[in-house]
Amino acid sequence: MKNIAKALVLALAFGFGLHHAGAQDAAKKAAPKPPNNASQTLFESWNDIGRKLTAMAEDFPEDKYDFKPTPAERSFAEQLLHAAGANYFFINPVKGEKPPAGDPKRSEYKTKADVVAFVKKSFADGAALIKSKGDSGLNDLWVDPFSNQQSRFSEGAWGILEHSGEHYGQMVVYYRVAGLVPPESRPKK
Numbered sequence: 001m002k003n004i005a006k007a008l009v010l011a012l013a014f015g016f017g018l019h020h021a022g023a024q025d026a027a028k029k030a031a032p033k034p035p036n037n038a039s040q041t042l043f044e045s046w047n048d049i050g051r052k053l054t055a056m057a058e059d060f061p062e063d064k065y066d067f068k069p070t071p072a073e074r075s076f077a078e079q080l081l082h083a084a085g086a087n088y089f090f091i092n093p094v095k096g097e098k099p100p101a102g103d104p105k106r107s108e109y110k111t112k113a114d115v116v117a118f119v120k121k122s123f124a125d126g127a128a129l130i131k132s133k134g135d136s137g138l139n140d141l142w143v144d145p146f147s148n149q150q151s152r153f154s155e156g157a158w159g160i161l162e163h164s165g166e167h168y169g170q171m172v173v174y175y176r177v178a179g180l181v182p183p184e185s186r187p188k189k
Contacts, residue, residue, distance in 0.1 A: 081109060
């Protein structure tokens with residue numbers, strides 16, 4: 001009986017080993033895809049955070065758009081306007097235009113539809129700018145309006161992406177405090 005058990009264990013181990021070796025051979029045969037070029041990576045990352053913020057803007061109930069977790073915080077709508085508006089502190093100077101005077105005012109974007117349209121437009125404008133620059137434009141210089149320092153195009157774009165990610169994280173908290181589940185945290189269908 002012991003010999004049968006040993007033989008069974010060895011047969012199973014040998015079978016798993018062959019299966020694993022076959023999987024390794026298949027992986028070796030399929031060459032990995034080459035990496036995206038730098039501007040494509042930037043473009044996809046820009047669109048990804050834009051997609052997440054747009055999904056939140058479209059999903060959050062309009063009757064909660066002025067919700068604040070505490071009185072000292074921005075409202076949900078103000079968070080969206082701030083994150084999307086910050087894009088123009090990058091886009092405008094790169095295009096040779098003046099940066100905005102400040103955050104977009106909630107009184108100018110009265111409805112959920114107004115806010116959603118602004119969020120979509122700001123990320124579409126940034127995506128078009130990134131696409132127009134391509135790899136050859138990533139090192140183009142522009143003047144950061146906050147530091148009055150020259151910066152590379154790619155550094156400015158990644159900085160705005162990071163800023164948008166910070167506000168995305170803050171708005172996840174708004175969702176949770178309001179008793180809601182953010183779109184990215186829901187089970188995928």
